[in-house]
Amino acid sequence: MNPPVIQAQGLSKRFVNNEVFNDINLSVNKGKSLAIIGGSGQGKSVLLKCLVGLMQPDTGKILFDGEPLQGKHIQKFFDSFGIVFQGAALFDSIPVWENISFKFKYSGTHSIKARRKIASQKLDLVGLPSSNLDLYPSELSGGMQKRVGIARAIATEPKILFFDEPTSGLDPITSNTINNLIRFIIKELGSTAITISHDLNSIRTIADDIVLLHKRKIEWSGSIDTFEKTKNINIREFIKPSST
Amino acid sequence: MIFRFFFKVGALIFNLFFIIGAVSRFFLEIIFTGFAPPFYLKEIMKQLYRVGYTSLPVVGLTAFFTGGALALQIFEGGSRFNAESVVPSIVAIGMVRELGPVLGGLMVAGRVSAAMAAEIGTMKVTEQLDALKTLSIEPVKYLVFPRVVASAISLPILVSVGNTIGIMGGLFVGTTRLGFDSQLYLLNTLEFLTIDDFTSSLVKATFFGTIIAIMGCFNGFYSKRGAEGVGRATTAAVVSSSILILASNYFLTEWLFKP
Ligand SMILES: Nc1ncnc2c1ncn2[C@@H]1O[C@H](COP(=O)(O)OP(=O)(O)O)[C@@H](O)[C@H]1O
Numbered sequence A: 001m002n003p004p005v006i007q008a009q010g011l012s013k014r015f016v017n018n019e020v021f022n023d024i025n026l027s028v029n030k031g032k033s034l035a036i037i038g039g040s041g042q043g044k045s046v047l048l049k050c051l052v053g054l055m056q057p058d059t060g061k062i063l064f065d066g067e068p069l070q071g072k073h074i075q076k077f078f079d080s081f082g083i084v085f086q087g088a089a090l091f092d093s094i095p096v097w098e099n100i101s102f103k104f105k106y107s108g109t110h111s112i113k114a115r116r117k118i119a120s121q122k123l124d125l126v127g128l129p130s131s132n133l134d135l136y137p138s139e140l141s142g143g144m145q146k147r148v149g150i151a152r153a154i155a156t157e158p159k160i161l162f163f164d165e166p167t168s169g170l171d172p173i174t175s176n177t178i179n180n181l182i183r184f185i186i187k188e189l190g191s192t193a194i195t196i197s198h199d200l201n202s203i204r205t206i207a208d209d210i211v212l213l214h215k216r217k218i219e220w221s222g223s224i225d226t227f228e229k230t231k232n233i234n235i236r237e238f239i240k241p242s243s244t
Numbered sequence B: 001m002i003f004r005f006f007f008k009v010g011a012l013i014f015n016l017f018f019i020i021g022a023v024s025r026f027f028l029e030i031i032f033t034g035f036a037p038p039f040y041l042k043e044i045m046k047q048l049y050r051v052g053y054t055s056l057p058v059v060g061l062t063a064f065f066t067g068g069a070l071a072l073q074i075f076e077g078g079s080r081f082n083a084e085s086v087v088p089s090i091v092a093i094g095m096v097r098e099l100g101p102v103l104g105g106l107m108v109a110g111r112v113s114a115a116m117a118a119e120i121g122t123m124k125v126t127e128q129l130d131a132l133k134t135l136s137i138e139p140v141k142y143l144v145f146p147r148v149v150a151s152a153i154s155l156p157i158l159v160s161v162g163n164t165i166g167i168m169g170g171l172f173v174g175t176t177r178l179g180f181d182s183q184l185y186l187l188n189t190l191e192f193l194t195i196d197d198f199t200s201s202l203v204k205a206t207f208f209g210t211i212i213a214i215m216g217c218f219n220g221f222y223s224k225r226g227a228e229g230v231g232r233a234t235t236a237a238v239v240s241s242s243i244l245i246l247a248s249n250y251f252l253t254e255w256l257f258k259p
């Protein structure tokens, strides 16, 4: 059994009088791919932001490699993960190649040539031709933006990858390609992954393990095999409409 | 009824103090993160171009027409007690001390603080600010500090150019419509202007530039989610920076020209 890379213990979060979730515990082992599923507005994005340190949970703590996130450990954590946001979140004012290699833009360690090389390699890995390097994000389609977002997240070949609804807003065919791409990337880099989704196809393509976030709690958790067979009413509801 | 009135007033005052607190905290964060390396010089240059250079036409045109109108008004007013000769000096003093910085500040507030709020607000709602943080870049340091510095540098320059153009506007109207001799007009202008007039103009402009950038960025940073949130942030940026410019102008005038 591989050791856990990320653990959440007793997380809760509320906004004024809107309790988003309460006492969330989860753990992802090295090299595993976890999917967090749940209906829209159930707090999946907020949970992800707490996990990566973009939001402070009200209670509970996050462990990275078994140690709580504090002091120098936080920077180490920030250098170990890549994240793809729901809308790709590319920087509009700079071209694709600078977006992808942004992490090295101000690090003082890479020349422009080196940064362009990284960008073109990663662009290739996500299946886009290097003719896109000098385009601006606004000139790309939604699916291409997602790919560039993925390329930016893997620029440092991180140990951990986070995806927030990677297929939302995409047509079914593009969604499929993105799902396969994510699976390929995870295997290629040997990364640990946490993916937020409410897309059944994504889950079946990407996930080893699944947790269902429902009504402020983790309502169900298990492996992909048990997921298909469970009698849990909320999981059945989740699977039913899409499989028809 | 009465109770509800007091409740509303109370809530309003509470909100006001809350916002003042939030802006002050934002300001301190800009100072503390900004004045430590690394410095994003390229970003500062980019903003100098966008705030300063591209505002020149707006500020210039405003100043020219204001200087011209001022000359007409003062000539008409002065002629009531045979004092038409004060036109050059009063146009100059009025432009440099008050109208140059205030109108320049307001025009730039409309353009620049709105643009900053819209840009940063959009970055917030599309999670670009979050993306920056995960790439180890502090958004306040990277986005806000360069804008504040560029704006605080640009405004005094813009206002100085505006002052000059405003005086030229007065000169143009004075010589073409009011029968002044151009050489005499300029001589009169220079005779009455003091160094204090210029420094007060520059001090005011620097203040206004800082206000414009801070209010633009603050409103963008705290914009609510969605396109509507960004729209509101843009309006709030223009309104708040304009009011702060007018209010601080009064106190700066009182401070700079103790009666
Ligand atoms: N920054 C925020 N401020 C206030 N409320 C928020 C914020 N972010 C999310 N919420 C609220 O938290 C709840 C969960 O949102 P979210 O995590 O985005 O849902 P989803 O599961 O669709 O990703 C929603 O009710 C949302 O309105």
Ligand SMILES: [Mg+2]
Binding pocket: A044, A045, A046, A086, A165
């Ligand atoms: Mg979400």
